[in-house]
Amino acid sequence: MTQNDSLKNWLLEPPKYTIFRINKLMELDIVNLQNYLEEQRKELNTNSIPKYYFLKPDCLVIEQWPTTLSFEKSKNEVIVDPLCAAAVLRGAHVYAPGVLGLPTNCDINERIDIYGSMDGQCKRGHKVKYDGNKQYVGTGFLKMLRYHLFDKAVQPSGIAIQTLLPASRLPVLNETIFSKGQVLLQNLPSIIAGWVVNAQPYEFILDMCAAPGNKTTHLAEMSNNKAVIIAIDKTIQKCAKIQQTCNKQGATCVKAYAYDSTKIHSGDDNNNNIMEPPFCSNSFNKILLDAPCSGLGQRPQLNNIISPKMLQSYKFVQRKLFDAAVKILEINGKLIYSTCTVTVDENEGMVAWALEKFPCLKLIPAEPLYGGPGLPNVGLSDKERLMVQRFGPEDDELRPVEDIYKNTIGFFIAAFVKTKDHNS
Numbered sequence: 001m002t003q004n005d006s007l008k009n010w011l012l013e014p015p016k017y018t019i020f021r022i023n024k025l026m027e028l029d030i031v032n033l034q035n036y037l038e039e040q041r042k043e044l045n046t047n048s049i050p051k052y053y054f055l056k057p058d059c060l061v062i063e064q065w066p067t068t069l070s071f072e073k074s075k076n077e078v079i080v081d082p083l084c085a086a087a088v089l090r091g092a093h094v095y096a097p098g099v100l101g102l103p104t105n106c107d108i109n110e111r112i113d114i115y116g117s118m119d120g121q122c123k124r125g126h127k128v129k130y131d132g133n134k135q136y137v138g139t140g141f142l143k144m145l146r147y148h149l150f151d152k153a154v155q156p157s158g159i160a161i162q163t164l165l166p167a168s169r170l171p172v173l174n175e176t177i178f179s180k181g182q183v184l185l186q187n188l189p190s191i192i193a194g195w196v197v198n199a200q201p202y203e204f205i206l207d208m209c210a211a212p213g214n215k216t217t218h219l220a221e222m223s224n225n226k227a228v229i230i231a232i233d234k235t236i237q238k239c240a241k242i243q244q245t246c247n248k249q250g251a252t253c254v255k256a257y258a259y260d261s262t263k264i265h266s267g268d269d270n271n272n273n274i275m276e277p278p279f280c281s282n283s284f285n286k287i288l289l290d291a292p293c294s295g296l297g298q299r300p301q302l303n304n305i306i307s308p309k310m311l312q313s314y315k316f317v318q319r320k321l322f323d324a325a326v327k328i329l330e331i332n333g334k335l336i337y338s339t340c341t342v343t344v345d346e347n348e349g350m351v352a353w354a355l356e357k358f359p360c361l362k363l364i365p366a367e368p369l370y371g372g373p374g375l376p377n378v379g380l381s382d383k384e385r386l387m388v389q390r391f392g393p394e395d396d397e398l399r400p401v402e403d404i405y406k407n408t409i410g411f412f413i414a415a416f417v418k419t420k421d422h423n424s
């Protein structure tokens with residue numbers, strides 16, 4: 001198998017663990033999880049609940065149901081779109097807009113097998129058994145019939161199938177089992193990006209591409225709401241989403257602005273307004289650039305429809321954002337760059353480009369280092385490869401990776417320090 005094939009296969013599978021980021025600003029009702037899993041255990045008629053544990057105080061890991069669990073094939077099948085199929089594999093219910101096909105002879109509450117349409121050929125409203133390319137993703141209980149889903153007069157919403165057991169055997173979990181704001185379903189490398197920033201009280205931190213605010217709130221929480229965090233995204237709607245996430249999680253030290261971060265450096269260094277964009281040179285102690293990217297690290301990836309032209313385009317906006325970040329980062333300040341993709345251009349390629357373009361930047365270890373090293377032979381020395389974190393299927397003897405950090409989404413993190421003024 002080539003490296004490319006092994007990456008493709010890895011991307012088709014969901015992560016093996018479900019992760020909740022715990023909001024340390026609130027008390028956690030962990031007993032809710034125990035009770036919820038107990039209820040599920042009874043319904044699944046099995047002996048034990050999945051193992052769960054804290055990887056760190058702000059990171060709760062839940063494992064899969066035992067391999068012995070299985071169900072007989074159900075009488076009927078529902079066909080869902082690839083995005084919905086991917087969500088089911090990660091432990092979600094089926095929401096009405098994701099349903100493409102359902103037979104006419106179904107009854108409410110019957111158990112029904114869930115299939116993802118993999119060929120894009122299944123049309124909404126499909127009535128009979130689908131014979132195209134489909135993948136089994138789980139089984140559940142039917143909560144809506146055809147007329148709820150496909151009648152012209154309805155805008156379908158709500159749970160159409162209550163998932164009982166995904167094919168991945170991940171537990172069906174969502175944030176609603178806890179009180180509002182206590183937890184957030186978040187991919188492990190995204191949480192690690194927050195740990196790398198390591199926000200401390202009284203630091204002045206910029207989150208350049210912040211919506212929906214999942215990392216912003218993490219930074220606020222880890223500083224105990226004592227850092228000053230400026231969160232930017234490009235539209236008012238995205239900015240409102242950041243504010244909403246902050247309100248939900250009690251993050252009170254965040255100021256969100258709608259702004260184009262490629263233009264966030266003010267040409268006027270006498271501008272004394274430090275709280276609003278654009279910012280003058282050398283303003284921030286730390287900057288998180290969680291860049292817009294091709295998103296090819298999402299797992300499982302059941303429909304990849306990104307065009308080669310689109311794929312090529314990301315590095316240009318990433319470079320512009322990076323350039324602005326370097327200017328407004330203070331000397332000795334730390335810049336953390338992250339993406340949720342697997343392409344070299346957007347990851348190791350960006351690091352190599354930045355080190356060449358900005359003599360004021362020094363690569364530093366993106367600690368804590370849990371992911372693998374950067375890929376070899378793409379512009380980074382072994383020493384540099386060891387300083388970054390790549391989350392992917394690769395095995396590299398430079399740094400072995402524990403299963404939990406391997407069986408997650410594709411992601412990349414690099415950290416830099418600005419050692420001198422960017423003009424010098």
Ligand SMILES: C[S@@+](CC[C@H](N)C(=O)[O-])C[C@H]1O[C@@H](n2cnc3c(N)ncnc32)[C@H](O)[C@@H]1O
Pocket residue numbers: 190208209210211212213214215216232233234238259260261262290291292293
């Ligand atoms: C990977 S997402 C950020 C996710 C976010 N950091 C989180 O953890 O919740 C990238 C974000 O960059 C934003 N973005 C893209 N171009 C931008 C620009 N020029 N200025 C500011 N934000 C931008 C997108 O709107 C998108 O919300």
